[in-house]
Amino acid sequence: MIYLLVFIFGLIIGSFLNVCIYRTPRNESIVCPGSRCTSCKKPIPWYDNIPLASYLMLRGRCRVCHEKISFRYFAVELISAVSFLILYMNFGLNYIFWIYSLLTFSLIVVTFIDLEFQIIPDRISLVGIFVGIILSVSFPGLQSAFTWKKAFLNSIIGALAGGGLIYLTGVLGQLAFKKESMGGGDVKLMAMLGAFLGWKMAVLIFFLAPFFGAPIGIYMKFVKKEDIIPYGPYISLASFVAMVWGHKILGLLLP
Numbered sequence: 001m002i003y004l005l006v007f008i009f010g011l012i013i014g015s016f017l018n019v020c021i022y023r024t025p026r027n028e029s030i031v032c033p034g035s036r037c038t039s040c041k042k043p044i045p046w047y048d049n050i051p052l053a054s055y056l057m058l059r060g061r062c063r064v065c066h067e068k069i070s071f072r073y074f075a076v077e078l079i080s081a082v083s084f085l086i087l088y089m090n091f092g093l094n095y096i097f098w099i100y101s102l103l104t105f106s107l108i109v110v111t112f113i114d115l116e117f118q119i120i121p122d123r124i125s126l127v128g129i130f131v132g133i134i135l136s137v138s139f140p141g142l143q144s145a146f147t148w149k150k151a152f153l154n155s156i157i158g159a160l161a162g163g164g165l166i167y168l169t170g171v172l173g174q175l176a177f178k179k180e181s182m183g184g185g186d187v188k189l190m191a192m193l194g195a196f197l198g199w200k201m202a203v204l205i206f207f208l209a210p211f212f213g214a215p216i217g218i219y220m221k222f223v224k225k226e227d228i229i230p231y232g233p234y235i236s237l238a239s240f241v242a243m244v245w246g247h248k249i250l251g252l253l254l255p
């Protein structure tokens, strides 16, 4: 029963994340106006705005203009609800759960904006670095520390390590391939993750991301002939794995 409630709450948040994904890169307000069809601009009534269900009932088309609604709306709602539930099942309702949820929801927004526009908005990554540091100081346990000073230090080192690793990769990539391989957005995103999760997790994410990125990247490059492959989604996926199973993985690697 509680699982169902958590799942539904996740769906509602996912529905809001869809608004953020559409409006943030377009520099529109995420609060008003209310939901509109992106094609005919008609307001969407509440009964056509129910997560998952409305998309299925309308068969992915706007009721008014019958234009296709992006499958992204359905996917984001489902991913948000499932990841919210996984975090709840692993952490219960403590502060770690809420902070990891906040981070996960930010990463979902980052992932889908990066997939569509190949950018990671500073409004998320730069703001996220500061939020990560502030939350670490307020909840030292987030950094596995007991004092706020230690947590503050861990958070700063995490941001530098995360951002630094991707920055160095980019420099090496540039030397090797004579073109830009890592964007500044990825550097800031990894700095944000380091600020939230500390340097150990940042290093883990750095090494995990290619496991997700490489197979899809090779497919995109050689089958779909895409030249620009966003890296944010793989960093995000690796981060979620690190949040939920990172301590176990590190325990196995560094006994």
Ligand SMILES: [Zn+2]
Pocket (backbone or CB within 6 Å): 037, 038, 039, 040, 041, 042, 062, 063, 064, 065, 066, 067
């Ligand atoms: Zn429409």
